[in-house]
Amino acid sequence: MDTIAARRLCEAHMHRYVEIRMHDGRGFDGIVEHIDNEVVCLAVPGAIEETRAFFPFLPFAPYGAYPFYPYPRRFRRLVLPLAGLAALSLLPYYW
Numbered sequence: 001m002d003t004i005a006a007r008r009l010c011e012a013h014m015h016r017y018v019e020i021r022m023h024d025g026r027g028f029d030g031i032v033e034h035i036d037n038e039v040v041c042l043a044v045p046g047a048i049e050e051t052r053a054f055f056p057f058l059p060f061a062p063y064g065a066y067p068f069y070p071y072p073r074r075f076r077r078l079v080l081p082l083a084g085l086a087a088l089s090l091l092p093y094y095w
Contacts, residue, residue, distance in 0.1 A: 003038070006085040010035045017093040018042075021086045028078060029091060040082055043075040 001009075010032055019029045020042065030042030 001085055001087070003082045006040075006082040006088075007035060007037070009088050010040045010082070010085075013088060013090060017091050019089050019091050020080060021088075022080070022084045023086045024084070028080065030078060031075075033077075035082075038082060039079050040085070042078045042080065044078045045075055 014032050014035065017029070017031050019027060020040070021027050028042060028044065030044040032040060033043045034041035
């Protein structure tokens with residue numbers, strides 16, 4: 001699949017849960033979140049092991065200064081080259 005066809009296919013499935021197969025046989029599933037002329041970005045579900053500290057009470061912190069929480073991130077970003085894309089298929093997403 002050439003890059004123009006791959007880009008159009010990814011644009012048609014923007015913000016959808018898809019499975020992407022690469023030319024080398026690897027497969028990835030995730031939500032298409034960004035498409036560039038050279039890459040496609042997927043939001044891949046799954047927790048990252050790093051957790052952030054949580055400070056429940058900071059008496060002198062300005063408003064909005066609580067960016068830390070003890071939960072792992074639910075999605076990570078995966079950037080794949082459009083030139084290596086072999087196939088894209090829509091997956092069912094169950095809530």
